[in-house]
Amino acid sequence: MNQTRITTEGLTNARPGREAPPGSGRPTGSADRERRRGSRRRRPAEAFRSYYGLPVLNPPVWEAREIAGYFFLGGLAGASSVVAAIAQRTGQRSVVAPAKVAAAGAVTLSLAALVKDLGRPTRALNMLRVLKPTSPMSVGTWVLSCYAPAAIGAAGSELTGLLPAVGATATGVAAALGPAVASYTAVLISDTAVPAWHDARREMPAVFVSSAASAAAGVGLLACRDSDAIPLRRLAIGSAAAEIVAEQVMERRLDPAVAKAYHEPKPEKLLRASRTLSAFGAAVALLAGHHRVGRRVAGTALIAASALTRFGIFHAGMASARDPEATIGPQRARLAS
Amino acid sequence: MPAGHGVEAATQDPAGISGWLDHPPRMGFFTDTSVCIGCKACEVACKEWNQVPEDGLNLTGMSFDNTAGLGADTWRHVAFIERAETDSDAGFRWLMSSDVCKHCTEAACLDVCPTGAIFRTEFGTVVVQEDVCNGCGYCVPACPYGVLDKREGDGRIFKCTLCYDRLSDGQEPACAKACPTDSIQFGPLDELRERAQGKLDQLVEAGHPGAQLYGADPGDGVGGAGAFFLLLDEPEVYGLPPDPVVTTRHLGEMWRSAGLAAAALGAGIIGAFVGSRR
Amino acid sequence: MTDLGWPVLRQLLGPDRTARGSAAASARSRSLRARTATADKVVKSVCPYCGVGCGQNVYVKDGQVVQIEGDPDSAISRGRLCPKGSASLQLTTGDARLHQVLYRRPYAADWEPLDLDTAMDMIADRVIATRRETFEWEHEGKRTRRTMGIAHLGGATLDNEENYLIKKLWTSLGIVQIENQARVCHSSTVAGLGTSFGRGGATTCMQDLQNSDCIIIEGSNFAEAHPVGFQWVMEARARGAKMIHVDPHFSRTSALADLFVPIRAGTDIAFLGGVINYVLDNDKWFHDYVVRYTNASTIIDDEFADTEDLAGMFSGFDRDERKYDFQTWQYRSDDSNDSNDSGDSDDADSTRPLNHRSSGAVRSSGRGESHGSGGAAISTKEPPRDETLQHPQCVFQILRRHYARYTPEMVERVCGTPKEIFAEACRLITDNSGPDRTTAFAYAVGWTQHTVGAQYIRAASVLQLLLGNIGRPGGGIQALRGHASIQGSSDIPTLFNLLPGYLAMPHAEEHHNLDDFVEADRHDKGFWANMREYAVSLLKAWWGPAATPDNDFCFDYLPRLTGDHSTYQTVLEQIEGRCKGYFLMGENPAVGSANTRMQRLGMANLDWLVVRDFSLIESATWWKDGREIQTGELVTEQIATEVFFLPAASHTEKDGSFTNTNRLLQWHHAAKEPDGDARSDLWFVYHLGRRIREKLAGSSDPMDRPVLDLTWDYPVEGSHDEPSADCVLAEINGFDAQGEPLTAYTQLEADGSTACGCWIYCGVYADGVNQAARREPWRNQNWLGTKWGWAWPADRRILYNRASADPDGKPWSDRKALVWWDAEAGKWDGHDVPDFVPDKSPAYVPDEDADGPDALAGDDPFIMQADGKGWLYVPSGLVDGPLPAHYEPQESPVDNPLYAQQASPSRKLIQHVDNQFSPSGTQPGADVYPFVLTTYRLTEHFTAGGMSRWQPYLAELQPELFCEVSPELAEYRQLEHNGWATVISARHAIEARVHVTDRMSPLVVDGRVVHQIGMPFHWGPNGYAKGDAVNELVAMALDPNVHIQEDKALQVDIRPGRRPRGPALLDLVEEHRRRAGVTVDTGHGI
Ligand SMILES: Nc1nc2c(c(=O)[nH]1)N[C@H]1C(S)=C(S)[C@@H](COP(=O)(O)OP(=O)(O)OC[C@H]3O[C@@H](n4cnc5c(=O)[nH]c(N)nc54)[C@H](O)[C@@H]3O)O[C@H]1N2
Ligand SMILES: Nc1nc2c(c(=O)[nH]1)N[C@H]1C(S)=C(S)[C@@H](COP(=O)(O)OP(=O)(O)OC[C@H]3O[C@@H](n4cnc5c(=O)[nH]c(N)nc54)[C@H](O)[C@@H]3O)O[C@H]1N2
Ligand code: SF4
Ligand code: SF4
Ligand code: SF4
Ligand code: SF4
Ligand code: SF4
Ligand SMILES: [Mo]
Secondary structure, eight states: OOOOEEETTEEESOOOGGGOOOOOOBOOOHHHHHHHTTSOOSSOOOSSOOSTTOOSSOOOOOOHHHHHHHHHHHHHHHHHHHHHHHHHHHTOHHHHHHHHHHHHHHHHHHHHHHHHHSSSGGGGGGGGSOOOTTOHHHHHHHHHHHHHHHHHHHHHHHHHOOOHHHHHHHHHHHHHHHHHHHHHHHHHHHSSSOHHHHTTTTTHHHHHHHHHHHHHHHHHHHHOOGGGHHHHHHHHHHHHHHHHHHHHHHHHHSOHHHHGGGGSHHHHHHHHHHHHHHHHHHHHHHHHTTSHHHHHHHHHHHHHHHHHHHHHHHHHHHHHHHOHHHHHHHHHHHHHO | OOTTHHHHHHOSOTTGGGTOSSOOOOEEEEEEGGGOOOOOHHHHHHHHHHTOOOOOOOOOOSTTOOSOSOBTTBSEEEEEEEEEETTSTTEEEEEEEEEEOOOBSSOHHHHHOSSSOEEEOTTSOEEEOTTTOOOOOTHHHHOTTOOOEEOTTTOOEEOOOOSHHHHHTTOOOHHHHHOTTOOEEEEEHHHHHHHHHHHHHHHHHTTOTTOEEESOOTTSTTSOBSEEEEESSOGGGGTOOSSOOOGGGGHHHHHHHHHHHHHHHHHHHHHHHHTTOO | OTTOSSHHHHHHHSSOTTSSSGGGOOHHHHTOOOHHHHOSEEEEEEOSSBTTOOEEEEEEETTEEEEEEEOTTOTTTTTOOOHHHHTHHHHHHSTTOOOSOEEEOTTOSSOEEOOHHHHHHHHHHHHHHHHHHHEEEEETTEEEEEEEEEEEEOOTTSOHHHHHHHHHHHHHHTEEEEEOHHHHHTHHHHHHHHHHHSBSSOSSOGGGGGGOSEEEEESOOHHHHSTTTHHHHHHHHHTTOEEEEEESSOOTTGGGOSEEEEOOTTOHHHHHHHHHHHHHHTTOSOHHHHHHHBSTTBBBOTTOOOTTTTTSOOTTEETTTTEEOGGGGSBOOSOSOOOOOOOOSSSSSOOOOOOOGGGTOOOOOOOGGGGTBSOOOOSOSSOOBOTTSOOTTBHHHHHHHHHTTOOHHHHHHHHOOOHHHHHHHHHHHHHTOSSSOOEEEEEOHHHHSSTTHHHHHHHHHHHHHHTTOTTSTTOSEEEOOOBTTHHHHHHTTOSTTEEGGGEEOOBTTTOSSHHHHHHHHOOSBSGGGGHHHHHHHHHHHHHGGGOOGGGGGGGGGSOOBOSOOSHHHHHHHHHTTOOOEEEEESOOHHHHSSOHHHHHHHHTTOSEEEEEESSOOHHHHHHHHSHHHHHTSSOGGGOOOEEEEEEBOOGGGSOEEEEOTTSEEEEEOOOSOOOTTOBOHHHHHHHHHHHHHHHHTTOOOGGGHHHHHSOOOOOEETTTTEEOHHHHHHHHHOBOTTSOBOSOGGGOOSSSSOBOSOGGGTTTTGGGSOGGGOBOOGGGSOTTOTTBSEETTTTOSSTTGGGGBOTTSSBSSTTBOOEEEETTTTEEEESSOOSSOTTOOTTOOOOTTOOBGGGSOTTOOOTTSTTSSBOSSOSSSOSSOSSOOOOBOSSOSSOOSSOSOOBOTTOEEOOOTTSOOOOOTTSTTGGGSOEEEEEEOOTTOOTTTTTTTTOHHHHTTSOSOEEEEOHHHHHHHTOOTTSEEEEEOSSOEEEEEEEEOTTSOOEEETTEEEOEEEEEOOOOSSSSSOOOOGGGTOOOEEOTTTOOBOOSOEEEEEEESOOOOTTHHHHHHHHHHHHHTOOTTTTOOO
């Protein structure tokens, strides 16, 4: 019965329509029951429920080449700056200039990649409108905007021999910021809702820095003289091992629903190749690092492995963003527990 | 690094902590899907008001949903769920629900936006400024609900503005205004939360077991949504994450790991070199 | 602080340290304004799509419309708009609109641009020439003064003022084939409601649904087709009311129902008959209401025989003529020397003998639609009654016998509705009816579009009368009409059989002069007794000073009918070459009308065609891309038809009024002038008329007198010389001899001293004020919104509201007070304008010789009825039976379980090679078309698509035509979800995408499984979202009262995959027909 009364005075007890109850659906009448009895169940029980299997998230709009490339180049640059500064101190002269140049070149390219990936490249400078502690990209941009001039200055001074004092400061600044440059991108991708990235947040920096170190070691191996090879070989072996281990630990710690993204064909292929090349590079560095050719092979392998890691992780993220189960599964499990 | 996060989770005055000293009450949406008639007026009204481009003809086969999801060119999306419980006598139900940006209390998109294109307005809403966004794309994967996206051929990111322009003039958002059944209710958030609880109680009492509020709890993973919902089934059925947590809640932890890693990088390199000094 | 340019500085120096708020706001953001707030002006308007009539605010900046949204003040819509209303900006300002006149020369392959002025001139010449060539002074010896050479279609999207001028000009030119959407949409409503209650409009208003205790939506997809009106259903549900949806398909309306009742399409009379039987059997009827306010006690002629006696026919059926003689259906006459002349059974094509009231004979009835505002005439002024309801020939007892076999078991057998669901529906309806509670019915074209459409509505009327639900708050029958002004285009009819205000068009057979005309239709009792006043005032409005008492007020200027000249008949006339010129003004028959193939074939045979629309709809381009061009049956270069396309102005570009589904007139104001060649239809008709009159000015041909004598001097304004719609409305309202506006139709005179263009609209311009433009916000008035717009008749919102009070004038219940007798003041008082003589006491008993309104007793609430009563039984006015009986649709896979008679014996079929029918039931070949197809609407599209398929914001929401099938049928026919299927009827075949869905469910009917297929009908081959037109499948099988087509139930086959292209398409259709043994005679048995 409608609670409204209309007396000669007027209408009382009105209630807004939004308070209406939901509908009751299609009832099942005897005929329906009869008809459906014995008819096969039309929908198999679903393991998890989703909206037509559509992703919950909107997958990143980033291009693999630009963004994975930027992660790789940033890592290479940051670690190379550290290598350059240390090598300068410890006297591996043959490494210094190439490392500085690599850092400068890589950071320049990485910035270019970043800008290229912007939807509105002409607005790149808007990155410096604000300094947002909550945004790894903002923090990273500000770090990069200090780091890049330093790295470029260090390389410039190194190559030209000009302004040595500035060069030294620049080298120091670049080395000090290098680890930040190499690691902040790990925070950048972890700081998303993409399960394969976010849930890997504890290990991601380790993967990124070891991958960065690998790449820097690779650069060093390519460039160094025989006499300077030992530290780079050690760095290469250590970082390659770390990269493999960190990446494996990362995958294994993930919820299976999330980890499966790393086993999608594309990321799986890239990461397997990365692991193989890392292991190969480390082995060659160990066994044949005293030869120039061996170093070249090892260095190339490590640089490639580092890049492949980033692309692998990138694509794993894309796959997991597209997979509703990766988002819903762990959340459901969390709620259930 | 951003130590303020725990505190922020507790506050329900996002505008206040975002530098709006003397601001109006927090405004939001209560979308009561139990009275939605799936008419999509909200979709059209939003597009007309915001001059959002049409995004193509695509018969999806997903019941009456040919829009498919929120994105750069869809700021309101009506989901249709045909739920047949063939094994029971409960029969068949057709659920409809209009999705929108949640205007999170702790908004990941806003937190991560490097340009300040996304900002918290004086109404507590989360808005992308199209004159600032440079299309870096970071906000897209940051959002745990899949709300934002890049517009093809434009490069910038778009999403619901909660009709910031209209609110500025004291007007109701276009979608809420159009909604024939008041499924979309706009107003001060506290009022809406109270009203929603009342409606939920009413439904629970009437025996609707699936009925639940979604995003109404300030204690949830995003500090409560500014646009929350009353659903008749589990969130994932509507394409919503069941228990999203704003990614920046873990930012401190991430920076700590990164700091450790960075230190390890430095140490590792030094170790490699120093130990081998001839 | 905010002036610090670089946000980082604001961040560091201001309160927003993390730069997530005020510091990050750009200058643009800080100065953002809503364009609704910065507009130069806000123009009040009305949504141009459907009949709900939602209020719109149109925002104008720098002379351009920048936004259209809901008007929060509207008493109907309260600011809300559905997706279509919300897309109005795109409709009116989008690039789908053309602004250039286009011309297709005979035999030309393409359009060419044409100058507007030249086009107008050419059209005027064509009209004059065709008229001269085809003018018909006489037809079979009877004076007709008309032309059958020109026809018109369209009106429901147009303003009342436009419809008025169209009808006026065309009629003065002798054109009779004037039709609009009302024919195909709700014509059966006018007949069904009109004969039951006296007026053919919804008995209630949208807002009053909030007071219902139970709402039954049946034959309507309320939430999808009238979404904003549906808020009032939700309002009722919020307050505890129950909503029942009875429908073949589970729709968005069903999703919000408290009870969904599945039903087989085409069986509602069985269903409603079942409820009636339940009510009678269980004594659930409202005794006092039924006895005092209905004709339950009236005694019927002894000769009357029911369907129960005659195996499914009523007495009086003439098998040769396939028509009823309804002599025996009449009220028993006191007067024993009844003459035997009888009414003819067809609506207007009858060859009816004159019936003089003096003879006491039955006056002819039929003309179902002419009861739009005046019920049918009856033979006797005071028929005998038995208030004990015991007399075996009293209506009540006849009713009981008639429905006795409509048991729940029978309902399940016929409708496929499970017994227990039916029982639940009966319980809800009856529990929520009575003195304290009211139940409302809402229906639309799920009921009207059947070969027994009028009887569907009658069945609901019978039930609502038995339950005492008419005229009361929360009760009534809500006829949900279609277009923005479809009600208006029925009231001011661009319809062949009507004159404004539901006066009938004169018939050549019997209406030789004004006296004959009036005598044939007027009642002795009630307000229809004053019909002469209405007719004379109309003639004065049209012919002004030329209309004098001496010349019968120019009655002879009116062209006469000789039969059915409805739109489907016109198509035949075109195919046969008699109709040569065609105006399509806002209608798209190549998509919307039944049997689109015949529509195109008809147009291909015209000399000239004028299309006025926003975009190039299918009806404008068939000569170059129609189906027959693709199959090779027609060749563009061989088609002689000259085609003019004239772009129309939109609702934002013209003043005018729409009449919504609840008889409410609302004015929309022009926000700007139309661009380019776009012009209003008012402009078109006015200037065309002006040109024709100029061209004929010197003529002495008597043929031209009517158009030359026509009052046609409307002031023009603006840069386009737009005629003043306001002045047209003033003429419609009427004025007295001094030219002062009238305030009520009771002021009309038969002596020629008053002029009134539409008597039922008299009062809309009361006091010289446009009452349709009243916009008192809903918050400031009662729930009926009585100060919002103006409703006919006499601004009443709930019709027959005298019935909301008991015979003594007191509300039946203090929960349901609407109007009541204030004894002290000696007048009726209430929340609504009383639908009664204001000072007539409930106790009033008329004198024996009282006439007209004076003859109404104080307890006769149905003041337009000849006996003042609601009609449970219709003794006259309908041609297919006095009581609704269940007949199967023309095409049905089922044998009628109720009667030996399969389909309505008097149904009207068009026999033509392109309009063949499948065999039905157990006839051989019926299994070739084994499935029931029903067609309907989607929220996102509008009718034939001219206002939605071209609008990207709407098109993208439902991009393609689809058919909905149950999983069972999909499995049976191997249909794949989201794949393609081909649907084949005895007319044609179309393709559609497949939705396999639990919303469709097979029914068990008479022991076997019947599969139903549902299809929305909005697509056609043009526009942005394209698809086949469903009406390729639909046949011209018509209701005999009003000639509405059976869109809602037909037989088809379905198979997976796309349809063949080219000539192979015809082979597919032919091969099906061959297998089924279909011939032109199939389905034509009685
Ligand atoms: N969105 C939208 N709104 C519209 C229109 C539109 O095209 N789109 N058109 C306007 C017009 S012109 C009109 S006339 C109205 C029409 O409004 P409606 O009549 O509500 O529209 P339909 O969807 O054609 O039909 C209504 C319902 O009747 C059901 N039906 C079919 N056959 C039968 C039957 O035999 N018995 C019963 N009980 N139900 C049956 C259908 O399944 C459908 O659910 O809508 C108006 N409003
Ligand atoms: N199978 C099937 N067929 C049906 C139905 C069904 O349920 N099933 N329903 C039927 C019903 S109820 C109806 S009403 C018809 C509707 O069928 P139509 O009336 O043929 O369809 P619309 O698309 O509404 O056509 C109206 C046209 O008017 C144009 N228009 C709008 N405003 C103006 C104006 O101001 N001036 C001019 N000159 N033109 C204007 C629009 O652009 C549009 O092209 O379809 C009928 N056909
Ligand atoms: S829902 Fe997504 S886009 Fe909206 S405020 Fe939250 S994080 Fe941002
Ligand atoms: S894409 Fe635009 S809105 Fe999104 S994070 Fe980048 S700048 Fe901010
Ligand atoms: S609030 Fe405004 S912008 Fe957001 S969805 Fe609604 S209409 Fe669109
Ligand atoms: S406008 Fe309202 S009722 Fe319509 S789909 Fe959107 S939320 Fe649902
Ligand atoms: S189409 Fe009908 S319901 Fe929708 S806004 Fe227009 S008038 Fe209102
Ligand atoms: Mo209609």
